[in-house]
Amino acid sequence: MASIISIRNLTKTYAGGFTALDDVSLEIEEGEILALLGPNGAGKTTLISTICGLVQPTSGSVTVGGHDILTDYRAARSLIGLVPQEITIEPFERVINTTRFSRGLFGKSPDEAHIEAVLRALSLWDKKDSRNRELSGGMKRRVLIAKALSHEPRVLFLDEPTAGVDVSLRRDMWALVRRLRDDGVTIILTTHYIEEAEEMADRIGVINKGKLLLVEEKARLMKQLGKKKLVIELHDPLTAIPAALSEHNLTLLQDGRAIGYDYDTQADRTGIARLLADLTKAGLVVRDLETEQSSLEQVFMGLVEEDA
Numbered sequence: 001m002a003s004i005i006s007i008r009n010l011t012k013t014y015a016g017g018f019t020a021l022d023d024v025s026l027e028i029e030e031g032e033i034l035a036l037l038g039p040n041g042a043g044k045t046t047l048i049s050t051i052c053g054l055v056q057p058t059s060g061s062v063t064v065g066g067h068d069i070l071t072d073y074r075a076a077r078s079l080i081g082l083v084p085q086e087i088t089i090e091p092f093e094r095v096i097n098t099t100r101f102s103r104g105l106f107g108k109s110p111d112e113a114h115i116e117a118v119l120r121a122l123s124l125w126d127k128k129d130s131r132n133r134e135l136s137g138g139m140k141r142r143v144l145i146a147k148a149l150s151h152e153p154r155v156l157f158l159d160e161p162t163a164g165v166d167v168s169l170r171r172d173m174w175a176l177v178r179r180l181r182d183d184g185v186t187i188i189l190t191t192h193y194i195e196e197a198e199e200m201a202d203r204i205g206v207i208n209k210g211k212l213l214l215v216e217e218k219a220r221l222m223k224q225l226g227k228k229k230l231v232i233e234l235h236d237p238l239t240a241i242p243a244a245l246s247e248h249n250l251t252l253l254q255d256g257r258a259i260g261y262d263y264d265t266q267a268d269r270t271g272i273a274r275l276l277a278d279l280t281k282a283g284l285v286v287r288d289l290e291t292e293q294s295s296l297e298q299v300f301m302g303l304v305e306e307d308a
């Protein structure tokens with residue numbers, strides 16, 4: 001698939017000398033949903049802000065739809081809708097005018113049908129004449145999304161769109177994001193909710209301390225996650241895996257008090273029955289059995305801790 005955003009060797013060092021992005025390169029494919037995961041301060045907002053032209057890069061380059069974000073800023077920016085992390089809307093303005101005005105900022109001619117469709121999709125139509133300050137927090141967040149969609153962007157950035165949003169609204173937002181994707185919009189979202197990335201994304205990127213540690217198709221990640229570890233606690237500790245068990249791909253755990261066996265939950269045969277039979281044959285007495293499921297959360301924590 002063709003990429004709509006190309007990020008090459010992007011580095012951002014803020015005025016105080018802090019490097020928030022460190023040599024990030026990434027191709028974002030047209031029509032995909034990419035979720036960026038990372039702890040607080042990882043550089044997610046800095047990355048998004050740089051692509052949107054709100055933060056000046058220190059070095060490297062970014063193109064959006066083939067337009068360089070520095071030399072061809074207007075063309076690049078016109079393709080982008082941004083839902084910022086911080087809620088920034090004019091408190092005394094009415095919802096519908098806020099949305100109309102945002103479209104006008106991008107030089108698009110008025111389109112009342114589009115504005116209505118956006119407000120309806122976000123369940124804001126019955127609030128269209130309310131002033132922004134009269135809205136709840138979750139509704140304000142939806143107004144930010146309405147603004148971002150007002151000029152029919154081809155790329156939508158959602159910087160923590162579901163922070164402070166209740167469960168049912170979160171579901172609605174996910175449905176909306178999917179509909180947008182079906183219409184060909186490319187979506188990049190940041191989130192602290194790993195299950196959100198799991199549910200929504202086509203690809204998942206993990207960022208920590210300004211570095212992109214991993215970008216992987218979710219399906220492939222989940223396949224790796226389909227692995228489980230069986231932990232076999234032994235009655236008598238071992239100093240080594242007995243030769244008779246060498247074909248089982250075992251590891252010694254807990255100073256020899258346990259054995260670990262990695263297996264694929266999706267495989268036809270897990271090999272557990274045969275392993276247990278062979279353990280008995282080798283004269284080992286099993287005290288207890290336990291399985292550990294790897295999850296996206298563990299992969300994520302593992303990566304971030306490794307990088308600490």
Ligand SMILES: Nc1ncnc2c1ncn2[C@@H]1O[C@H](COP(=O)(O)OP(=O)(O)OP(=O)(O)O)[C@@H](O)[C@H]1O
Nearest residue numbers: 014016018020038039040041042043044045046047
């Ligand atoms: N304007 C600024 N000047 C100096 N440092 C900044 C500025 N903006 C962000 N930073 C620093 O850059 C780092 C990355 O911040 P950023 O907001 O990109 O993180 P984030 O991944 O979005 O975090 P969060 O999950 O908390 O939103 C942080 O250490 C932050 O303090």
Ligand SMILES: [Mg+2]
Nearest residue numbers: 044045046085
């Ligand atoms: Mg942020």
